[in-house]
Amino acid sequence: MINVNGLTKRYGEHTAVDDVTFTVPPGTVAGFLGPNGAGKSTTMRMIVGLTPPTDGSATVLGMPYAQIGNPGLSVGVLLDASAQHQGRTGREVLALGARLMGLPSSRVDEMLTLVGLNGTEGARRVGGYSLGMRQRLGIAHALLGDPQVLILDEPANGLDPAGIRWMRDLLRGFAARGGTVLLSSHLLNEVEAVADRLVVIGRGRIVAQGTKDELLARGGAMVRTSDDARFAQAAQAAGWSVTRLASGGVSVEAETDDVGQLAFDQGLVVRELRSADSAGLEDLFLTLTADTAREQVPGAEEVPA
Amino acid sequence: MSTTTAPPPPAATTAPTTRAVPFTRLVGVELRKLYDTRAGMWLLISIVGITAAVMIIGALTMKSADKTLDNFMGLAGVPQGILLPILGIMAVTSEWSQRTGLTTFTLEPRRLRVMGAKIAAAVLLAIVALVIVVALGGLLWALAGTGDWTLGAVQMGELLVGQVLGILFGLAFGMALLNTPAAIVAYFALPMAWSIALSIAGDRLEFFQRWFDTGTTTNPLFNHHMDGEAWARLGVSHLVWVGIPLAIGLWRVLHREVKSA
Numbered sequence: 001m002i003n004v005n006g007l008t009k010r011y012g013e014h015t016a017v018d019d020v021t022f023t024v025p026p027g028t029v030a031g032f033l034g035p036n037g038a039g040k041s042t043t044m045r046m047i048v049g050l051t052p053p054t055d056g057s058a059t060v061l062g063m064p065y066a067q068i069g070n071p072g073l074s075v076g077v078l079l080d081a082s083a084q085h086q087g088r089t090g091r092e093v094l095a096l097g098a099r100l101m102g103l104p105s106s107r108v109d110e111m112l113t114l115v116g117l118n119g120t121e122g123a124r125r126v127g128g129y130s131l132g133m134r135q136r137l138g139i140a141h142a143l144l145g146d147p148q149v150l151i152l153d154e155p156a157n158g159l160d161p162a163g164i165r166w167m168r169d170l171l172r173g174f175a176a177r178g179g180t181v182l183l184s185s186h187l188l189n190e191v192e193a194v195a196d197r198l199v200v201i202g203r204g205r206i207v208a209q210g211t212k213d214e215l216l217a218r219g220g221a222m223v224r225t226s227d228d229a230r231f232a233q234a235a236q237a238a239g240w241s242v243t244r245l246a247s248g249g250v251s252v253e254a255e256t257d258d259v260g261q262l263a264f265d266q267g268l269v270v271r272e273l274r275s276a277d278s279a280g281l282e283d284l285f286l287t288l289t290a291d292t293a294r295e296q297v298p299g300a301e302e303v304p305a
Numbered sequence: 306m307s308t309t310t311a312p313p314p315p316a317a318t319t320a321p322t323t324r325a326v327p328f329t330r331l332v333g334v335e336l337r338k339l340y341d342t343r344a345g346m347w348l349l350i351s352i353v354g355i356t357a358a359v360m361i362i363g364a365l366t367m368k369s370a371d372k373t374l375d376n377f378m379g380l381a382g383v384p385q386g387i388l389l390p391i392l393g394i395m396a397v398t399s400e401w402s403q404r405t406g407l408t409t410f411t412l413e414p415r416r417l418r419v420m421g422a423k424i425a426a427a428v429l430l431a432i433v434a435l436v437i438v439v440a441l442g443g444l445l446w447a448l449a450g451t452g453d454w455t456l457g458a459v460q461m462g463e464l465l466v467g468q469v470l471g472i473l474f475g476l477a478f479g480m481a482l483l484n485t486p487a488a489i490v491a492y493f494a495l496p497m498a499w500s501i502a503l504s505i506a507g508d509r510l511e512f513f514q515r516w517f518d519t520g521t522t523t524n525p526l527f528n529h530h531m532d533g534e535a536w537a538r539l540g541v542s543h544l545v546w547v548g549i550p551l552a553i554g555l556w557r558v559l560h561r562e563v564k565s566a
Contacts, residue, residue, distance in 0.1 A: 041565075049414045050407065050563040061321045066414040074321035077411045080565035083404035087343035093408075096341070100326060100334045100412050125343065141408070148321075 001026050002149060002182055006056035007046050009039075009204075016042045018204040019056070024182050024197065026148070029175045031195030031212075032184035033285060039204040040184040041079065044153050047182075048077055060149055072101040075149045076142030081134035081158070086127030090117060090137045093126060094144060101145045111140040116166070131158025139167065150174065152183040156190040168194045188285050200285065221256045224249035224272040225263050234266050235259075326413055331422035336429060339396055348395070352388045352434065357441055359384050364445045373452040375529070378442040378464070382527045385434060386471050390492055393427050393475025397554070398485040406563045416559050420480070427476055431468040438464075460529050467526040470543055474519070477547045480554020483561070496520065496546065519546050 002024040009017040017039040024030040034040050045051035047058045049066040057064065060075050068074055084093055094108040112122045115136040126134065135158050142150055150171070156164050171181050171194050185191045191198070198215055200208040208215055222245070225231045232250050235242045243251040249272065252259055256275050263270045339345050363380040364372065397420075400406035413419050439461070446454070475492060482488040496519060503514045514521050515538060522542040525535040 045562070045564060048411050050410055052560070052562065063321065063323075067323060068321045068414075069324040070322060070326045071414065072412045079407050079411070080404065083407040083565045085342050085399060085403040085405050087345075088341060092341050096334055096337065097408070097412065099337070100330060102326070102330065 001059075001061055001180055002030075002047065002151070003059045003062075004043070004047060004056075005058065007043055007053050007058055008055040009042050009046060009051060010054045016204050017046070017053075020201065020204075020206055021056075022199045022206065022209055024180050026180050027175055027178050028196045029171050029181040029183065029194050030197040030199060031191035032182055032199050032201065033188065033191055034184075034186065034201035036186055038186075038201045040186075040201060041153050043201070044079060044151055044182070044184065047151060048075070048079075050079075060151075070101060070145075072097060072145040072147070074145070074147050075151060076145065076147040078135075078138040078142045078150075078152045078155055080153065081131065081138035081155075084126045084134070084137070087125055089123055089125050090129065090133070091122035093137060094122075094140060097141050097144050103144065107144060111144055114143065115140040132160060132163055135159055136163070139170075148178070149180045150182070152181070154185055155183055156185060156187070164190060220251060220253040220275075221259045222249055222251050222272070222274055223259050223263065223270065225266075226269040226271065231263060231266060231268055234262055238262060325415065325418070328418065328422065328425075331413060331418060332425045332429070335396070335419070335422040335426035338399075339392060339426060339430060342399075345392075345395065348388070348392055352385065352392070353437060355384045355388065356381050356438060360438075360441050360445060364449060369451060372446070372450045374442055374446040374450060374454055375460070377445045377450065378438055379527055381438040381442070382467070385438065385468065389431060389434060389468060389472045390475025390478075391489060392430065393472040394479035394488045394492060395485060396423050396427055397476055397479035397558075398483055398488055401483045402485050404565050407565055410563050417555070420555060420558055424473070424476060427472045428469050431472045432465065435461075435465050435468050463526045463529060463531055466539075467523055470519075470523065470539075470547065473547050473551070474543075477550035477554055480558055481550040483554075483557060517542050517545055519543060 004020055004022050007017055007020045008015070020039070020043055022030070032040050032043070042051060046053045046056075047060065047065060048071075049064070059065075060068065065071060065075065088096075091108060091112065094111055095105060098105060098107050112118075117133065117136055117140070121129075121133065126137065129137065135155055139152070139155060142152065156167060159167060171183065175181055175196070183191070183194070192212070195212060197211055198209060199206060200215075220241075223231065228244065228248065228250050232242050232244055235250065235252050235254070238254075241253040245251055254262075256273055260270060260273055263273075340349050360377060360380045364377055367376065400409055409419060410416055443454075475488075478492045479485075479488045482491060500514075500518055500520050503510050503518055516522070519542045522535070522538045525531050526539065531539075
């Protein structure tokens with residue numbers, strides 16, 4: 001369980017995170033989505049107490065993170081897989097964590113096996129690791145204390161497709177057993193496959209949040225019938241938001257099932273019917289963040305990551 | 306690189322404990338972090354190696370009458386005084402320069418405890434360093450020494466105080482600056498500049514030299530000429546040179562945002 005309540009972080013004039021509120025219930029994977037510099041990392045650092053918030057608060061498992069005793073046993077955190085001492089071996093990184101949490105050293109080998117780092121790789125120094133190996137090590141470190149909550153910042157970054165698939169299965173399994181997962185990404189297809197809930201952030205503000213199905217339904221449907229005018233009228237009467245398209249057809253904010261049913265009820269022939277979300281979350285994401293993405297804002301000031 | 310093994314199930318309903326990680330365990334981990342990296346290991350090997358080399362060369366070139374245990378051990382003061390503080394600096398600054406602070410301060414969010422553990426670990430290491438110096442000195446004395454085993458508990462204590470103050474000096478500068486090169490440069494340059502300025506000023510600032518120059522105030526520790534005033538001067542000078550940076554450093558560590566870039 002993660003509760004974020006009105007978290008705000010200002011750096012001088014610049015507001016990096018602006019009144020961010022969301023909840024991740026147990027048994028769910030929440031995807032924290034946003035373009036680079038949107039405030040995802042800053043929000044996550046505030047949740048775990050590394051960055052003092054300007055305003056607002058956050059709790060993990062019902063208490064502020066900083067008050068949890070031996071937090072490694074309750075919350076697994078991976079904020080930056082490369083933030084490890086380059087001269088320390090992967091195995092030693094885990095051994096230090098295990099020792100601090102009071103776990104037997106056998107746990108280190110279990111975790112190395114779990115994330116698919118073999119003995120030779122574990123004995124190598126992190127400085128020589130690929131980004132994918134660092135992510136695996138970071139995930140092993142987060143899972144070390146058998147936590148109930150995982151907070152992972154861009155964990156799929158640098159993983160190969162097989163690795164992304166592996167992590168997806170791992171996180172789904174974790175949530176299925178009642179765990180809570182918050183993971184961030186700026187790549188939608190990574191999140192689309194694994195998250196139940198989405199929190200979309202742009203320029204420090206939440207622009208959309210809800211279950212994945214809810215957010216996708218917003219995309220609506222595009223339909224062409226034998227009488228578009230009559231269909232549009234009926235759709236409006238049904239309380240849907242309707243747009244007549246110049247190219248012919250009607251864009252409706254409704255599920256394709258309901259659109260088809262309405263056309264049938266009106267005795268109209270459906271000539272074309274498709275979900276507007278055919279491009280998946282990508283369109284939604286780009287639409288929601290279009291006015292906040294940095295590509296759209298030439299000369300925008302540097303936003304701390 | 307891929308595996309299908311599932312992780313053990315998380316206990317969904319267990320409330321988190323409020324019982325903190327025991328301090329002794331924090332100290333153990335911080336101690337281990339001083340030598341489990343390539344840089345840390347080589348620094349320790351260098352400290353022992355250079356100390357041994359200086360003591361052996363010094364012992365060989367001494368006049369026979371000077372080859373007392375105390376003189377042998379005095380030789381270790383210079384290399385240890387230079388190198389141990391670097392270890393203290395790196396113990397703190399690596400959390401920022403290597404960004405390990407992200408992990409350290411999420412596993413123990415009470416940063417004051419982490420800093421306390423670092424100080425305790427550094428003090429333990431200073432004790433180990435002293436034990437090594439005594440062993441080396443004893444060995445040299447047994448092989449080529451003269452005189453009696455003159456080292457008493459008081460002298461040992463004085464040497465230990467010197468070692469501990471040296472490593473704390475480094476820790477304090479590391480905490481205040483949170484940057485390895487800056488802290489190392491400042492650690493060497495500032496007291497040196499101060500000493501040079503004082504010596505140029507000559508007699509007029511003699512008072513400052515006697516009370517605020519750690520090079521001067523630590524001298525009696527290694528020569529075993531400590532008396533009441535010497536202890537007072539040692540305390541005052543370190544209150545300034547260790548206490549102030551330590552206070553600034555603790556404030557910075559407690560309030561500073563820990564981030565990856």
